Amino acid sequence: MSKLTIALDIMGGDHGPPVILSAVQKAIQSITDTKFILCGDENVILPALENLTPQQRDRVVVRHCAQVVEMGEAPTSALRNKKQSSMWSALQLVESGEADACVSAGNTGALLTMSFYLLKTLPGIDRPALVSDMPTAGHHRVFLLDLGANVNCTSEILFQYGVMGSVLAEQLSGVQSPRVALLNVGEEDIKGNAQVKYADQLFRNAKGINYIGYVEGDDIFTDSADVVVTDGFTGNIALKSCEGLAKLVINEVKRQSQANFFSRMMARIALPLLKTVYNRVNPDQYNGASLLGLRGIVIKSHGNASAEAFYYAILQAKQEAEINVPEKIKSRIETVLLEQL
Structure with missing residues (x-):
């Protein structure tokens, strides 16, 4: 079985990249069967990877993003104007199949709007939850x-x-x-x-x-x-x-x-x-909120999450990717939900 790949929005959250990168370092070191794509400013990300071993570094890809979705930014504005952002990039990796899941602590409204636009909902689901x-x-x-x-x-x-x-x-x-x-x-x-x-x-x-x-x-x-x-x-x-x-x-x-x-x-x-x-x-250990009903796996971390809390969100993404939650929901919809519509 090939390794899972998780895309991470490094720039989101109330506390900025330092807290998220601390969680990412722990994840890279402790989750050895997963690849990570880090989306954000490479000038911020690369110094945080210097202490990784060559084997750990081989499982990490940095995707440079010139834009950041601000925490107070209107969702519609972010959708129109932030297609070079770390949030958009992480979601796009899931949409293209390059990543099995993504995690972001960024602007909730923007994440919901972008996720709905890029990934769409499963048949029979009107709105994600x-x-x-x-x-x-x-x-x-x-x-x-x-x-x-x-x-x-x-x-x-x-x-x-x-x-x-x-x-x-x-x-x-x-x-x-x-x-x-x-x-x-x-x-x-x-x-x-x-x-x-x-x-x-x-x-x-x-x-x-x-x-x-x-x-x-x-x-x-x-x-x-x-x-x-x-x-x-x-x-x-x-x-x-x-x-x-x-x-x-x-x-x-x-x-x-x-x-x-x-x-x-x-x-x-x-x-x-x-x-x-x-x-x-x-x-902290209940930090990862899953955005259910989409055609891909998106995990929302609290904006004020600590490094430990964001780490738990990464674990949540991995667990859902391993069992392919969207496919399980799709199968259940076909047997239960669509019969009621």
């Missing part, structure tokens, strides 16, 4: 979508999200017949707006989807479902709220553990437990 996984009280992960790609969703789009999320949970978590739920303001049938209620009917009438009904916000982490579907407006707020709470818990534990001598002693005794809790809730 941003999806990420989060920890639960059980041993499984829960996949939440949409996280902000589309703030207004029709019932049909919510149904499509459920099908795609089901495929992702099955392929990445190994869950047979993943439990799919709709996020709602209550579990009763009378609760929710018209879009959610009609989406509920679409799910109940569909074959091949293990739909379990409505869940509320506090059920996301209880292992009640493997896939939770919502619109991008609600999903993005839920995600950011969860990440903020996780950071609060981590910072509060650190602060309390250093409050006095007794606290420091107790923290040292409890260190293994604290590390376990930290690794479970640390938002």
Whole structure:
């Protein structure tokens, strides 16, 4: 089997190339069966590669790009005027088949717009969705979508999200017949707006989807479902709220553990437990959000991601490329989704 190739947008993100290049160096050194194409300013990239071994350097190609999509730039402006940018180049490599996946921490709106323009959606999918996984009280992960790609969703789009999320949970978590739920303001049938209620009917009438009904916000982490579907407006707020709470818990534990001598002693005794809790809730390891529904694999990293977080996004891209997520979704659409349209 030939090596996978991942294209990386080096210039995107709030913290610029230094943070991303640090993650890239780690990826090159630790992922030995993958090639990398680094898209960006070669004058910035090349010095960061000097410490690589000749064998590692052989797996790296630098694609010089004269433009950068700014974080505050309007998506339509970026689409029209930034076809020499690192973001466009990384996506174009996936579109041409030169890369199996790409990762960017750049402007979310621009990435969505360019991805939709270059890669197009799979047959039967109206709009792509941003999806990420989060920890639960059980041993499984829960996949939440949409996280902000589309703030207004029709019932049909919510149904499509459920099908795609089901495929992702099955392929990445190994869950047979993943439990799919709709996020709602209550579990009763009378609760929710018209879009959610009609989406509920679409799910109940569909074959091949293990739909379990409505869940509320506090059920996301209880292992009640493997896939939770919502619109991008609600999903993005839920995600950011969860990440903020996780950071609060981590910072509060650190602060309390250093409050006095007794606290420091107790923290040292409890260190293994604290590390376990930290690794479970640390938002960095849930950084990679997949842009599902496209004809190629695109992973969106947080703009303010640390080097460790961007590294996890690269791992996410590799995992999805290995199992060819778009092809798996396409196959499921043909057997489930298109029958409902």
